[in-house]
Amino acid sequence: MKLAVKPKEATAIINSLLSGVVPRIGVQHITVGRSDEVDAFIKALDDVKNGHSMVKFWIGDFGSGKSFMLHLLNTVALKQKFVVSTADFTPDNRLYSNDGKALVLYTAILDNIAIQTKPEGGALATLLEKWIEQVVATTAAENNLSLVEIREEQYLNLVKNKIMQSINELTDVGGFDFASVIMKYYEGYINDDELLKRNALRWLKGQYKTKTEARQDLGVREVINDLNFYDMLKNFTALFVSMGYSGFMLNLDEAINLYKISTSTMREKNYEKILTIYNDCFQGKVSNLFINIAGTREFLENERRGLFSYQALKSRLETNKFETLQIRDFAQPVIRLMPIDHNEIFVLLKKLKEVFEFHYKLEIDISDNEIQNFMEEIYNKPGASEFLTPREVIRDFLNILSILRQNPELDKAALFSDIQIKDERPVDILLDSIEEL
Structure with missing residues (x-):
């Protein structure tokens, strides 16, 4: 297995994943188990190229690969000659506000605009x-x-x-x-x-x-603000298409921060803004715009604070009743990211080892059997079935590679046995889940 990874990509992959975040570039080299989702996404890109617009919701548990998926979508869209941008929802930005928080989100989107020749943003x-x-x-x-x-x-x-x-x-x-x-x-x-x-x-x-x-x-009379920023995004979309680009794709991550807005009225206003954008896109009021929103199941399904608390969104976003784990419908607005299986995790870890070795220009003495031993050890730990996520597995594996790079004499089996499983879900989400019981 040889990866055609560039030095800059390898550095981004290793440094980002060791820090617990998704690299902005190079994710296509370490992607496993998402071919059906990517194929459906490419088909959707073709529709947007032809003048349609759409909104997709990528839903999964913490650490399940939502952010990773959005970065992969960026890479695919750039190759299809889209202008792309990414931004995270935070406690300080959102889609609707009356105190500048929506404008903060807009500014982040504009700062992160990327094209194929400037994939890291600032374009x-x-x-x-x-x-x-x-x-x-x-x-x-x-x-x-x-x-x-x-x-x-x-x-x-x-x-x-x-x-x-x-x-x-x-x-x-x-x-x-x-x-x-x-x-x-x-x-x-x-x-x-x-x-x-x-x-x-x-x-x-x-x-x-x-x-x-x-x-x-x-010499202008107006400024961009919380109320008109979405109109400006539509203006930029039209501008980019007039230049020959396929469209404008926005990836908005960490939507759980909309769920966590404490004031019910403000939370509902944000969901109302999502509904407005959703209707604009699917009713043909805007062209060549593709918006991806990534969030947890709580963000989508919680009927007290999630999108399903807003009836007009719930009726649009409920899962196709004929979909099963075996029969998926990737054409619907909500795409649920199922966990990647152990075989796919094994392939991913082998790819990461190769990128790690390329980055540091050395070979780590860890065999395929030992990678399997690492997986058996971590997946058999107490709490693994409930709390272990691909993000945790990746970080622990890279941490072990990092230790072995600097201390090649260490006993790998002992390192594997020292791994501990932690619940990484935010405390406020856990408390809210308890309240729902």
Whole structure:
């Protein structure tokens, strides 16, 4: 088994997994047991390329591979020429708020925009300049000017007018200010005015707090806020598609943080926002937008605090009654991530060993039989059947490889026997589960 992994990917894989998080790049090299989900996802991407939009909910227990799956989806979508972005829900950001928390989520999305040549994010400026160059070329052709002439100051307004016209054709809500800010970015771009470019990016990322400041710096009357950020995401989607990209894909992880919103009214407002986005996508009110939301079963099914507490969502997201563990329906909005089996875990650990050895440029003296011994030891520990997750298995295995790299003389069997199983579920989720009993 030889993996065609790049040094940068290997470093990201090992360092991230040892830290208990999913690597931003390289996950395709260590993927096992998700071929059916990926095949269905590729089919869904084809639909979005053709102008449809959709929302998918990826549901699984803590440590079951939800975040891993979203990163894999990113990799697949980038290869299909999608613009992608990722963001985590946290106690400080959400889809709906009246105190800036929704804007924090929007800013994270804009900061993390990625394309195939910049898969780690930070691609917004690159995309803007690419779109501007396309507008410049079109304007030059329409006015029988060369690409050198069109950049002269006397033709600045020609290009600015074309930018405004193009944006107005693409957008519905907030298009005038959106176009005005992109024109300012063009001015900064053509005149090497870094401050003007930074200010334009600040506005596009929702980082202006007051209309007065935005008007002083950019001459626009509005700012992006908690209430209009979703319209701006739709504007960006149309902009990216006009450049030749297949669409815009957003991956929103850790949706359990919406479930954990303490105020029932605010929690319901967030679920109402999910419903609005869901309806927009499946009723054809927005094109080429693909949103993936990852959360736990509690987030989905809990009828007091989860999505199922909001009847309009429950009726849309209930599982196909004909689905079983053997007969899966990957076309429905909710995809439940089933645990990968022990054979798949074994293949995964072998892949991780190979990536580890590639990263450190050495060989670790641990055989396939010893990997199986490690698995038998960890899966037979007290509490393993209830609490053990793939994330725990991966981290423990890599920790052992790390110890053996630095202490090759150690007894591997003794290391295996020292493993302990812990319940990694958040305390507040456990308490809420107890309350439900």
